[in-house]
């Protein structure tokens with residue numbers, strides 16, 4: 001099973017969260033590919049069994065501009081069987097905390113098999129490690145379930 005993590009980060013908070021997530025995924029011995037958004041060929045979306053999107057929030061609860069092509073690619077391509085998760089960092093000082101996570105969540109729920117979401121305040125703290133582990137476990141449970149469902153065809 002192939003999993004991609006695709007992310008953006010301006011000041012490093014989301015990147016830190018994604019590196020933590022990557023470490024946890026690697027303990028599970030999955031085939032993992034990590035991309036910054038500018039390195040990801042959008043048409044490859046359909047090549048993965050699972051995709052985790054990582055983003056910060058900007059403006060007034062907006063998705064960063066560099067993530068909009070990815071957002072639209074999920075809408076345009078046939079990804080309805082892809083297991084997805086969305087993670088992000090934000091700042092509770094803003095009225096719409098991690099608004100970009102919510103916006104991606106709503107779209108991924110419609111277009112894909114959304115498994116799980118996670119919002120982190122600025123940089124990941126000790127208690128966020130456990131939250132990331134739960135994220136990965138839930139994500140992989142749904143991925144394995146989906147995989148067995150197709151293999152069990154009689």
Ligand SMILES: Cc1cc2nc3c(=O)[nH]c(=O)nc-3n(C[C@H](O)[C@H](O)[C@H](O)COP(=O)(O)O)c2cc1C
Pocket residue numbers: 008009010011012013014015055056057058059060061062089090091092094095096097098099121122123
């Ligand atoms: C201009 C600007 C607008 C922002 N708007 C929001 C917002 O609406 N909601 C939110 O939760 N965080 C907001 N943030 C906070 C960032 O999302 C937060 O600092 C995030 O951790 C940055 O991630 P990065 O270090 O990966 O770039 C904003 C930050 C800036 C500079």
